[in-house]
Amino acid sequence: MTTLLLVLTGCSLNQQEIFNAALKMQDVNSKQVHTVMTFHMSGSGLDPDVQQQVDAASALLNNATLGFDAKAKTNQQKTVSQAQVIMNLVTPQVTLNVPIWVDSDLAGDTPKLTEIIQLPQIAKVTLPDQFKSKDYMVLNPLDQQNPESGNLDMTKLMELSQIFRDKEISFLKSYSKRFNPNFDTVSSSSEYMTTDDGSKIVRRYEIRLDDKQFKDLIRYTVNNFVQDKEAMNFIKDFMDFTLQVSQGPDQEKNLKAFDQAFEQFDADKQAEFLANFNDVMDQLKDVNILGDKGLDLQYYLYNGYIIKESGTINLKLDLAQMNQFVQALNGQQGASGEAKGALDMLVNFNTEVSGINAPIEIDFPEVNKTNSFNMTDMTDLLKKADKKN
Numbered sequence: 001m002t003t004l005l006l007v008l009t010g011c012s013l014n015q016q017e018i019f020n021a022a023l024k025m026q027d028v029n030s031k032q033v034h035t036v037m038t039f040h041m042s043g044s045g046l047d048p049d050v051q052q053q054v055d056a057a058s059a060l061l062n063n064a065t066l067g068f069d070a071k072a073k074t075n076q077q078k079t080v081s082q083a084q085v086i087m088n089l090v091t092p093q094v095t096l097n098v099p100i101w102v103d104s105d106l107a108g109d110t111p112k113l114t115e116i117i118q119l120p121q122i123a124k125v126t127l128p129d130q131f132k133s134k135d136y137m138v139l140n141p142l143d144q145q146n147p148e149s150g151n152l153d154m155t156k157l158m159e160l161s162q163i164f165r166d167k168e169i170s171f172l173k174s175y176s177k178r179f180n181p182n183f184d185t186v187s188s189s190s191e192y193m194t195t196d197d198g199s200k201i202v203r204r205y206e207i208r209l210d211d212k213q214f215k216d217l218i219r220y221t222v223n224n225f226v227q228d229k230e231a232m233n234f235i236k237d238f239m240d241f242t243l244q245v246s247q248g249p250d251q252e253k254n255l256k257a258f259d260q261a262f263e264q265f266d267a268d269k270q271a272e273f274l275a276n277f278n279d280v281m282d283q284l285k286d287v288n289i290l291g292d293k294g295l296d297l298q299y300y301l302y303n304g305y306i307i308k309e310s311g312t313i314n315l316k317l318d319l320a321q322m323n324q325f326v327q328a329l330n331g332q333q334g335a336s337g338e339a340k341g342a343l344d345m346l347v348n349f350n351t352e353v354s355g356i357n358a359p360i361e362i363d364f365p366e367v368n369k370t371n372s373f374n375m376t377d378m379t380d381l382l383k384k385a386d387k388k389n
Contacts, residue, residue: 030073032355037066038348046341064091073360079107082362115139136372171234181220207297211290219281287325291316310350317343
């Protein structure tokens with residue numbers, strides 16, 4: 001959402017209003033969020049085997065609903081937070097209800113993060129026998145002794161994330177003032193809605209993009225971003241941030257190599273990159289990315305906050321067009337064996353936000369050795385089994 005808001009934020013007042021509201025939402029200390037998503041997929045003109053697979057997937061996906069009920073709270077410094085998310089997936093064949101709790105404290109010398117997942121029955125039956133009777137799985141990603149941390153220094157990641165978040169917001173505020181794609185994609189209106197304060201007049205903003213506008217926006221964004229010194233420095237900061245939290249043996253070497261490559265990205269290489277990119281966009285002109293309904297997003301603002309988001313994203317893939325595009329990029333015009341048919345995907349979503357900065361209670365389940373297991377325990381067990389084999 002942040003990326004989308006960035007590229008759609010130009011000089012128009014409507015766009016700036018959405019952007020300001022999105023930034024204000026970053027300072028919210030508590031909220032409840034209810035999201036519902038539905039999908040529709042179809043395929044036509046495909047090879048018979050592929051068509052059969054798409055039809056089978058469509059029958060499942062088109063009758064599915066994915067929902068999230070979440071509530072979260074944090075302190076003013078964003079160092080201590082708690083959250084609960086209940087995911088609901090309903091399909092003709094199965095209904096899944098998966099509650100998740102997160103408790104984090106990054107304020108002390110030893111940051112802590114605990115995640116608790118209540119496992120659905122369909123997941124429990126796949127576990128090793130020792131864990132099949134357990135209701136909860138517990139994860140501690142910040143425990144460096146745990147394999148869950150992978151190749152990342154999770155403690156350092158959380159610390160740097162706090163620092164980088166401030167840099168990101170500062171950059172977005174500055175860059176939005178220089179971002180002007182020269183076409184306004186936002187309209188606005190007012191309507192009555194139920195809010196935390198009762199029925200109130202809410203400002204509604206709608207963003208609409210068709211396939212051509214979407215591609216024009218991508219072209220403008222990349223060209224503008226690459227030629228903007230502050231934007232490129234932001235990319236450098238982001239990559240440095242990513243490399244600094246890596247625990248790989250070549251961390252320092254990779255960081256130095258990236259910084260050196262960045263410094264060598266002079267005006268000539270910048271011009272060469274943009275020439276190649278714009279050539280690709282020219283060839284992409286006749287390749288569908290968005291379907292007939294395009295991209296349609298609505299934001300509802302009250303007291304400067306986004307209290308509701310809804311929309312439709314229509315993706316379309318014409319396999320023949322995409323095949324010709326790939327061949328052109330590879331210099332293989334007219335190659336045989338062209339694909340045929342098209343895929344169409346429609347995603348609808350609706351998100352409502354309430355209880356902004358209001359007191360919220362989150363009840364964590366009591367977990368113990370009888371009703372839960374730690375992800376590390378299962379990982380260790382699987383490792384021992386592998387060694388025996």
